[in-house]
Amino acid sequence: MSVESHQKIDTMKLDSIMAQYNYDKANLIAILQAVQAEFKYLPEDAIIYIGTKIEGLSPATVYGVATFYAQFSLEPKGKYEIKCCDGTACHVRGSMPVLNAIKSRLKLKDGQMTTDDGMFSVETVSCLGACGLAPVVVINEKVYPQMTSDAVKIVLDTLMSEGK
Amino acid sequence: MTEDKKTLKIDGKEVQFTDEPNLLEVIRKAGMNVPTFCYRPDLTQFGACRMCVVEVEYPNGRTVINSSCTMPPEAGINVKINTERTRRIRKTVLELLLANHDKECLTCDKSGSCELQKYSEEYGIKKIRYPQMQLEDYVKIDESSPSLVRDPNKCILCGACVRACTEFQGHSVLGFANRGSKTMVQPLAGRPLGQVDCVNCGQCAAVCPTGAIVIKSDIEDVWNEVTNPNKKTAVQIAPSVRVALGEMFGLKPGENTIKKIYAALRKIGFDYIYDTNFGADMTILEEAHEFVERVTKGENLPLFTSCCPAWVKYLEDQHPDMLKHLSTCSSPMSMQSPILAKLLPEQLGCSREDISIIAIMPCTAKKFECKRSEHVMDGHPKTDYVLTTQELGRMIKSAGIDFDKLEGEEPDSPYAEYTGAGTIFGASGGVAEAAVRTAYKYITGEDLADVNIKEMRGTSNRSKSVEIDIKGKKVVVRVISTLKEAEKAIQEIKNGTANFQLLEVMACPGGCINGGGQPISCDNSKIKSERAQGLYKEDAELKDRNSHDNKDLKKLYDEYLEKPGSHKAHELLHTTYTDRFAYSYKNMNK
Numbered sequence: 001m002s003v004e005s006h007q008k009i010d011t012m013k014l015d016s017i018m019a020q021y022n023y024d025k026a027n028l029i030a031i032l033q034a035v036q037a038e039f040k041y042l043p044e045d046a047i048i049y050i051g052t053k054i055e056g057l058s059p060a061t062v063y064g065v066a067t068f069y070a071q072f073s074l075e076p077k078g079k080y081e082i083k084c085c086d087g088t089a090c091h092v093r094g095s096m097p098v099l100n101a102i103k104s105r106l107k108l109k110d111g112q113m114t115t116d117d118g119m120f121s122v123e124t125v126s127c128l129g130a131c132g133l134a135p136v137v138v139i140n141e142k143v144y145p146q147m148t149s150d151a152v153k154i155v156l157d158t159l160m161s162e163g164k
Numbered sequence: 165m166t167e168d169k170k171t172l173k174i175d176g177k178e179v180q181f182t183d184e185p186n187l188l189e190v191i192r193k194a195g196m197n198v199p200t201f202c203y204r205p206d207l208t209q210f211g212a213c214r215m216c217v218v219e220v221e222y223p224n225g226r227t228v229i230n231s232s233c234t235m236p237p238e239a240g241i242n243v244k245i246n247t248e249r250t251r252r253i254r255k256t257v258l259e260l261l262l263a264n265h266d267k268e269c270l271t272c273d274k275s276g277s278c279e280l281q282k283y284s285e286e287y288g289i290k291k292i293r294y295p296q297m298q299l300e301d302y303v304k305i306d307e308s309s310p311s312l313v314r315d316p317n318k319c320i321l322c323g324a325c326v327r328a329c330t331e332f333q334g335h336s337v338l339g340f341a342n343r344g345s346k347t348m349v350q351p352l353a354g355r356p357l358g359q360v361d362c363v364n365c366g367q368c369a370a371v372c373p374t375g376a377i378v379i380k381s382d383i384e385d386v387w388n389e390v391t392n393p394n395k396k397t398a399v400q401i402a403p404s405v406r407v408a409l410g411e412m413f414g415l416k417p418g419e420n421t422i423k424k425i426y427a428a429l430r431k432i433g434f435d436y437i438y439d440t441n442f443g444a445d446m447t448i449l450e451e452a453h454e455f456v457e458r459v460t461k462g463e464n465l466p467l468f469t470s471c472c473p474a475w476v477k478y479l480e481d482q483h484p485d486m487l488k489h490l491s492t493c494s495s496p497m498s499m500q501s502p503i504l505a506k507l508l509p510e511q512l513g514c515s516r517e518d519i520s521i522i523a524i525m526p527c528t529a530k531k532f533e534c535k536r537s538e539h540v541m542d543g544h545p546k547t548d549y550v551l552t553t554q555e556l557g558r559m560i561k562s563a564g565i566d567f568d569k570l571e572g573e574e575p576d577s578p579y580a581e582y583t584g585a586g587t588i589f590g591a592s593g594g595v596a597e598a599a600v601r602t603a604y605k606y607i608t609g610e611d612l613a614d615v616n617i618k619e620m621r622g623t624s625n626r627s628k629s630v631e632i633d634i635k636g637k638k639v640v641v642r643v644i645s646t647l648k649e650a651e652k653a654i655q656e657i658k659n660g661t662a663n664f665q666l667l668e669v670m671a672c673p674g675g676c677i678n679g680g681g682q683p684i685s686c687d688n689s690k691i692k693s694e695r696a697q698g699l700y701k702e703d704a705e706l707k708d709r710n711s712h713d714n715k716d717l718k719k720l721y722d723e724y725l726e727k728p729g730s731h732k733a734h735e736l737l738h739t740t741y742t743d744r745f746a747y748s749y750k751n752m753n754k
Binding site for chain 1: 330335336337338339340341342343350351352353360749
């Protein structure tokens with residue numbers, strides 16, 4: 001198995017997170033959330049490490065939990081995490097054209113989540129609870145209400161120039 | 165009626181029950197049946213497949229549909245197992261499963277013993293109303309493992325393999341991944357099974373209702389060897405095969421068919437027939453010698469048995485620091501094969517190339533063992549091919565042999581004799597019992613007054629501790645089956661609380677009689693014990709019951725091997741182990 005190709009991860013950090021949760025398998029989801037907060041995603045090596053360190057779990061089991069929940073990402077997320085709401089209200093008010101505008105502006109291919117330069121990642125979420133502002137886009141916790149294809153392009157252009 | 169006996173009705177007929185864990189067991193005990201895919205009595209109930217649904221009528225008239233495998237039995241209810249509603253539900257379940265199935269039955273390894281095929285036929289599924297699996301949905305078949313083939317296109321997500329891996333072996337290499345229609349059963353992140361910490365025990369294949377995980381077949385290679393006029397074939401057959409193979413021909417579990425098996429092997433065309441029981445006796449002489457030596461020196465105790473290749477790989481993968489405890493003795497198969505490889509060419513006046521050595525084993529992990537680099541001798545593997553019990557059954561059938569009607573035959577000399585100690589290797593506890601019989605002789609110079617050590621026997625208790633009194637010297641023996649229990653014993657050693665000097669571990673629950681290569685028996689947890697009884701019966705009936713009384717073996721030592729633990733014996737019968745930690749995913753923990 002080509003372990004060398006994996007990104008080396010800080011196992012001390014993982015151990016301190018697991019210690020906070022007593023290495024208890026009942027706390028697996030909380031542990032994965034904390035790890036994702038730390039690394040911005042769940043590196044495969046982290047999944048393996050957690051699976052071998054906590055009694056009653058295995059890497060395959062942890063991988064199962066990590067892939068079951070949409071909140072966990074196994075791919076590195078961008079510097080800017082874009083969440084495009086596609087709940088009922090946002091959907092009927094045109095969230096799909098907004099999403100397509102984001103994807104085309106970022107030149108993302110089908111199935112690609114993160115831009116090649118690692119600046120942006122895009123995902124759809126089901127409801128952010130801000131239906132009155134539909135369609136909503138959230139970028140790194142900042143809410144952009146009543147988006148349109150044109151408006152979201154301006155937002156992205158601003159972020160791109162800031163990022164440089 | 166006693167207090168704890170309660171009554172419910174099945175299709176209007178009164179049935180008594182006591183402590184059955186679920187309604188399904190009550191139904192089966194009453195001689196009736198409902199179909200299941202995911203229910204396995206030795207595993208936790210899962211309720212995934214919904215095939216066992218029944219209509220439950222409560223005394224107040226309320227009727228509900230419930231899965232009988234997850235519902236505890238209740239007094240006073242009336243259970244209807246075969247109604248219009250339950251049939252309709254089961255047919256829908258079958259149609260949905262078949263819509264996501266590749267349906268390539270004719271070329272499937274499981275054809276004929278597949279539960280999905282069986283129930284589709286019984287329920288008369290002729291048309292599937294749902295969109296079918298498309299070509300682009302097909303997933304590559306995983307043939308990376310030396311022992312098993314994984315075909316996710318046949319998986320019905322019953323989770324039996326995941327539970328077997330978790331509940332028997334502790335460290336589950338199989339898991340569910342993704343969600344909803346994308347759910348799959350796979351090793352970590354879809355890696356090939358041959359590249360994860362799989363110990364090849366084959367319990368996943370043993371509980372799989374379809375052809376999603378099957379034994380990797382070496383039948384064609386063996387037929388080629390058997391039919392090759394320029395090759396001589398020597399075959400050896402493991403202890404536990406004799407009490408299970410008959411099941412494939414309608415005989416009772418536990419019925420000892422060894423004489424018929426010798427006859428069948430000759431009929432198939434094998435030239436020289438041997439019994440691995442002889443190799444097992446050899447293992448005991450070496451292992452008892454090693455045990456006595458370690459006890460005398462107080463070195464590397466407890467001694468671990470090394471017959472189970474899954475257990476050996478588990479230690480190499482997970483606990484290489486424990487390898488010093490592992491007996492250096494090869495398994496009976498890998499002791500008998502090098503003897504054949506060395507001595508048969510001399511006797512026949514041919515070279516090793518002209519001989520093919522085949523072993524019939526209850527075990528899928530033996531397919532891995534025979535390919536180990538440690539088991540290469542003079543440029544050849546010690547054992548050329550390993551076939552499982554299931555594969556032998558298939559060969560017998562395809563050779564057109566009426567197994568039940570065969571006249572019994574004998575194995576070939578000069579390695580024909582075996583003792584009761586060799587035969588009980590097939591059941592959990594057997595190796596330890598056989599080793600104690602001979603170690604007692606080595607230490608005291610006398611035979612045990614009663615060679616039956618009943619405390620070591622039994623298939624239900626997976627971890628037993630037995631104290632043996634060797635003329636005032638106390639020896640504690642721990643007998644374990646399943647790696648989940650073995651891990652606990654290893655932790656005891658690591659934290660200093662271990663009190664045993666000899667540890668026998670078999671990875672399959674109940675030992676080799678329930679190996680991953682044995683005829684499928686996952687629907688009935690009693691079969692294990694019946695097979696074990698078959699072995700203990702043969703042990704009791706044999707004249708010699710101590711390995712050190714095997715006369716053919718004595719002759720082999722006198723003429724060739726000198727004595728147990730000799731230089732020659734070490735060269736041929738002992739082995740070394742590999743630290744595989746670096747390849748295992750634990751290597752990051754360093």
